[in-house]
Amino acid sequence: MTTKIIVFEKPKLKNPIFIEGLPGVGNVGRVAAGYLVEELKAKKFAELISSHFMPIAVIPQGSQAELIKAEFFYWKSKSKNQSDLIIMIGDSQSADPEGHYEIVEEILKFLKKFNVKEIFALGGLSIGVPTEKPKVVGAVNDVSLEKKYKKYNIIFDTSQRVGSIVGAAGLFVGLAKYYNIPATCLLGETSGMPFLPDPKSAEAILKILSEILNLKLDISKLQEKIKEMKEFMKRVEAMQSQLLQPQAPPTEKEKLTYIG
Amino acid sequence: MTTKIIVFEKPKLKNPIFIEGLPGVGNVGRVAAGYLVEELKAKKFAELISSHFMPIAVIPQGSQAELIKAEFFYWKSKSKNQSDLIIMIGDSQSADPEGHYEIVEEILKFLKKFNVKEIFALGGLSIGVPTEKPKVVGAVNDVSLEKKYKKYNIIFDTSQRVGSIVGAAGLFVGLAKYYNIPATCLLGETSGMPFLPDPKSAEAILKILSEILNLKLDISKLQEKIKEMKEFMKRVEAMQSQLLQPQAPPTEKEKLTYIG
Amino acid sequence: MTTKIIVFEKPKLKNPIFIEGLPGVGNVGRVAAGYLVEELKAKKFAELISSHFMPIAVIPQGSQAELIKAEFFYWKSKSKNQSDLIIMIGDSQSADPEGHYEIVEEILKFLKKFNVKEIFALGGLSIGVPTEKPKVVGAVNDVSLEKKYKKYNIIFDTSQRVGSIVGAAGLFVGLAKYYNIPATCLLGETSGMPFLPDPKSAEAILKILSEILNLKLDISKLQEKIKEMKEFMKRVEAMQSQLLQPQAPPTEKEKLTYIG
Amino acid sequence: MTTKIIVFEKPKLKNPIFIEGLPGVGNVGRVAAGYLVEELKAKKFAELISSHFMPIAVIPQGSQAELIKAEFFYWKSKSKNQSDLIIMIGDSQSADPEGHYEIVEEILKFLKKFNVKEIFALGGLSIGVPTEKPKVVGAVNDVSLEKKYKKYNIIFDTSQRVGSIVGAAGLFVGLAKYYNIPATCLLGETSGMPFLPDPKSAEAILKILSEILNLKLDISKLQEKIKEMKEFMKRVEAMQSQLLQPQAPPTEKEKLTYIG
Numbered sequence A, B, C, D: 001m002t003t004k005i006i007v008f009e010k011p012k013l014k015n016p017i018f019i020e021g022l023p024g025v026g027n028v029g030r031v032a033a034g035y036l037v038e039e040l041k042a043k044k045f046a047e048l049i050s051s052h053f054m055p056i057a058v059i060p061q062g063s064q065a066e067l068i069k070a071e072f073f074y075w076k077s078k079s080k081n082q083s084d085l086i087i088m089i090g091d092s093q094s095a096d097p098e099g100h101y102e103i104v105e106e107i108l109k110f111l112k113k114f115n116v117k118e119i120f121a122l123g124g125l126s127i128g129v130p131t132e133k134p135k136v137v138g139a140v141n142d143v144s145l146e147k148k149y150k151k152y153n154i155i156f157d158t159s160q161r162v163g164s165i166v167g168a169a170g171l172f173v174g175l176a177k178y179y180n181i182p183a184t185c186l187l188g189e190t191s192g193m194p195f196l197p198d199p200k201s202a203e204a205i206l207k208i209l210s211e212i213l214n215l216k217l218d219i220s221k222l223q224e225k226i227k228e229m230k231e232f233m234k235r236v237e238a239m240q241s242q243l244l245q246p247q248a249p250p251t252e253k254e255k256l257t258y259i260g
Helices: A025-040 A097-112 A143-149 A168-179 A199-212 A219-228 A230-243 B025-039 B097-112 B143-149 B168-179 B199-212 B219-228 B230-243 C025-040 C097-112 C143-149 C168-179 C199-212 C219-228 C230-243 D025-040 D097-112 D143-149 D168-179 D199-212 D219-228 D230-243
Strands: A003-007 A017-021 A043-050 A056-058 A070-075 A085-090 A118-126 A136-140 A164-166 A183-190 B003-007 B017-021 B043-050 B056-058 B070-075 B085-090 B118-126 B136-140 B164-166 B183-190 C003-007 C017-021 C043-050 C056-058 C070-075 C085-090 C118-126 C136-140 C164-166 C183-190 D003-007 D017-021 D043-050 D056-058 D070-075 D085-090 D118-126 D136-140 D164-166 D183-190
Touching: A003 A097, A017 A025, A017 A168, A025 A085, A025 A118, A025 A183, A025 A199, A025 A219, A025 A230, A043 A097, A056 A230, A056 B168, A097 A168, A118 A168, A118 A199, A136 A143, A136 A168, A136 A199, A143 A183, A164 A168, A168 A183, A168 D043, A168 D056, A183 A199, A199 A219, B003 B097, B017 B025, B017 B168, B025 B085, B025 B118, B025 B183, B025 B199, B025 B219, B025 B230, B043 B097, B056 B230, B056 C168, B097 B168, B118 B168, B118 B199, B136 B143, B136 B168, B136 B199, B143 B183, B164 B168, B168 B183, B183 B199, B199 B219, C003 C097, C017 C025, C017 C168, C025 C085, C025 C118, C025 C183, C025 C199, C025 C219, C025 C230, C043 C097, C043 D168, C056 C230, C056 D168, C097 C168, C118 C168, C118 C199, C136 C143, C136 C168, C136 C199, C143 C183, C164 C168, C168 C183, C183 C199, C199 C219, D003 D097, D017 D025, D017 D168, D025 D085, D025 D118, D025 D183, D025 D199, D025 D219, D025 D230, D043 D097, D056 D230, D097 D168, D118 D168, D118 D199, D136 D143, D136 D168, D136 D199, D143 D183, D164 D168, D168 D183, D183 D199, D199 D219
Parallel strands: A017 A085, A017 A118, A118 A183, B017 B085, B017 B118, B118 B183, C017 C085, C017 C118, C118 C183, D017 D085, D017 D118, D118 D183
Antiparallel strands: A003 A043, A043 A070, A056 B164, A070 A085, A136 A183, A164 D056, B003 B043, B043 B070, B056 C164, B070 B085, B136 B183, C003 C043, C043 C070, C056 D164, C070 C085, C136 C183, D003 D043, D043 D070, D070 D085, D136 D183
C-alpha cells in the first residue's frame, strides 16, 4: 500500500506556508501545530495513511476505530501581511527508517500542487535536563533563511548544538531542497521524554511562529488546550500501551502475536 | 511478489456481506468464520497468497504441500431477509508490520469488484483471565453502525476496553472507510493464548452474527467441529513448531538456516 | 533492484524438466544438483542475481569477484525416454523472508517461457541424528504425482514426518500450483548441519532422480566430486565467515560495519 | 522514495573512468576519493539520496541541514594519456542489506549514460593489526584486468586474503559485469577501525591510482587535507553519535524514539 493522501476538499490557496507537527521528543511539534489548528479553526481537507505506520486501529472515544494517520488542515489569511496556511498534525512518525523518506516525499509532492512557498517543520530538541525558558534552535535548507529569520528569537549556531535531526522534521528540511521549497526547522528545547507533552517548549515555538506569520495567537490557553487534546492523547496512549508491552529480544514468534 | 488473489470461479453475488476470520488471540475469528463456512457449506472461489506470509509450505495431510494462504468462500442467500456472503479464512496474518496494510488493501480492492456492502471482521480480545461468559465488543468505522447494531448483544463502550486493534481486524475497519464500506469489528473476549482456540468466544460471536445475518445456525456442533478442523490445526502447529524453535536474539546466521 | 535473470544463450528445449538445488540443510539439494550438472556436462545459459541475497561479492579463486548468484544450466535429452533438463544451482537462498517468494516466482515466470512440464525441488530433511541409509521423503503439489512416483523409493507419508518445508524448496512446490506446473520436492534425510555437505543424502536423491529421469548416472564419483566443488565451497566458506562473526543482538551500528 | 540521483549540470565527458569512495573500514575509500576531488578541483554535478540511508539530516556547519547523500564530481583530462573522470564520494553506505544493491545499480545505470569505460571502487581491507606499509589488494570482474594492472603494486592473490567484499565496493565489481563495465576494487590494508580515517592506507591507494590514471598528484598534503575534511567528519560524527547511543536489543518502542 505504501503511502496515500486522501483528499476531502480541494481548497484554493494562494502560495500557502506549510507547517508540520508530528509526534516526537516532548511532542513539541505536534502540540504546537495542534494548538495552531485549534486556535485558527483551520479546516481539515485531507488525511495521510501509510503502511509505514504501525498496523493498528485506535479507538480514541466511543466505538469508532481509526487508522494511525496524519491530517491536513488549511487556513485562509485574514489580512495582507498574512499567508494562507496548510498545517499537518499526525498520530505517529514512520515505524521503520525507510518510511520516513517515503512519507515526507509524498507530502512534498502533495504540497507542490498547492504551490507551497515555504515550510516550517516543528519539533523538540532533547537537552537532557528540564528548562524553564526553552530556547528555539533553527535549521534551514538555505542560508538566506537564516538571514531572514535571525531577527526573531531563533538560535542559529545549530551545528554546535545539534549534530543531526532524525525523522520527519530533518527530512522535510533536507528533502525540500530538491523540491525548491525553502524550509526551516524550529526545534524547541525540552528535557527529552518522548511522549510527555512539553507545553513550555511548544509555547516558545508558537511565539516565534506567530510573529513570523503575523498571527495574533492567544497562547495563554495552551496548557488548557493540551488537556483538551484528549483524542490525540488517547491515541498516543493506545500506541504506547502497545509498544510498552514487555519485549524480550524480538523473535519471529512475537511478530505474530496480535489482537484481532 | 507481494500479494496475489487467485480466482477459481467468478460467482454472481448481490451486494454481499464480507466476513473475515484470520488467526489471532484465541483463534476466535478464524474458528468462528471457519464454522460458518462449514455450516453454510460455502463454496471456495479464490485464494490469497502473499510474500508477507512466512516462506514455508505446509503439509496438513498426506504428501500434498501448500503455501500459507487465505481462502475466499461464497454463499448465496436462501431467503429475502438474508444477504449473499463472502467469507475469508486463513492460515496466518502478515509476518511483518507493513504486510498487514498491503494484504487488507488488496482484499478491499477485490471486494469492491463484488460491490460488498458491509464488512464484519472477527477477532479475539485478550482479557487476561478465563471467562465463562465471554462478551462481544464492537468497533465500527462509522457511528451509524453502532446505532444499527446496539440492539444486539454487542458492547460499544469500546474505547474504555480496547485502546487499539492490532493487525488485520483493525485495518479492515480502519481502511474500509476509505473504500466507503461500512465495517464492524466483533471481538470476543478470551483469556489471551494466541494459538489455543477458544470455542466459547467464537460461539458468542457466532450467536450475534447469525442474528444480524438472519442465519439459522446450529452452534451446538462448534466444539465438535473444532476437532474436525484438523487441517487448519496442523498448519498452525507446523507454523508454531517453526516459530517456537529456540531463538536467541536473531542473527544474520539464523536467518539463513532452513530446511530445503 | 529486486531479482534479475540474465540470459547468455536461448536454448531450444522441448518441454524440459526443471531441477532445483539451492544450499540448505546438509547442502543436499545443492550437492545433488551440482553433481548432475557436472556429470551431464550441462551448459550454463543464465544467471540469477537478487537484492535478497547478501550484499557481498565472493572471490572463489584468483582475483575475480562475483556476486552471490544462482546459475541455470540446460541439458538436451539423448534418447526418447529422457527429457530435456534445466538445472539450477546457487550460492544462497534469500537472506530475508519475503525474498524467497520473489526469487521463486521470478524463476517460475522464467521457466514458463520454456514450457517446463515438471519441477523437482531437491533438499535435505534434518532428522537430528546421523544416518547410514538416508531415506528420501517426497512432497507434491498434486496428488497424482504421489501415484506417479510411489513406485520409486520415495516415502510419501510426508505429513507425519515433515510439518512444513521452509524456503525455496517449499515455495517451488507451493507456488508452482498457481503456474499449473506439477512439482515434487525430494528431501533426503540428513543429520542437520546447515552447511556441511552430506554426500550420502545427496546420493539417495540422485539414485531416485536418475531412475525417474532415465539417466545413466555414475554416482560412484560423488564423494570425489564434492571435493572438486572447490569454488562453491569457497563461496559458502566466505559467506559463513561473514555470518559467523561474533554477533551480539544486532544494533544499527553493526548494520553499518562493512569491508569496502 | 528508494534512490534518486539529482543532476545539477550535464557535463560532456569522453568515456570517463569512474572512481567510487564511500565510507567503510578505515574510511580508506572515502578519504582517497575525497582527496582526489580536492586535488583535482573536480566539479560537483550531481547528488544521490536514498531511503536506504538513515532518515536524518546532518548539520555540518552553521544552520544548514542536509540529507545523508553521495556526491558526483567530474574532472576533464588535461593531456592525451589521461581520461576524463567521474568521482563519487558519500556520507554513508546503505543502512539495510537490500539497499546496497539498489544504490549501486542506480549508479551503474547513471554511469552508463556517460559511457563510463572503467570503474575503480576504493575501500579498506581490515587486517586486524596496524601496519606501517599497507599493501593494496585488488579484485576484478574480468581476468584481463589483473593482467592489465599487475605491473602496478597491486596484490592479486585476493582469494587467499579476502573471502568476500561486503557492501558497495563488492557490488560495484560484481554488478558492473552485467553492465559490461570492467571494474577493479582496490582495497588498502588497514587495522580495521570502521570510522577512524587511515591516511596511510588511503595514500597507498592514491599512489597506485594516480600512476594508473597518469595523474600528477601531490600526496604529501593528504594528512593535512584529512584535517580539512571537517564537513565530512562532522557528518560521520553526527551519525556515529546517533548510532552509538546505548542500544539494548531493539524494541518497537526504540524505533519510535526520535528527535524532531
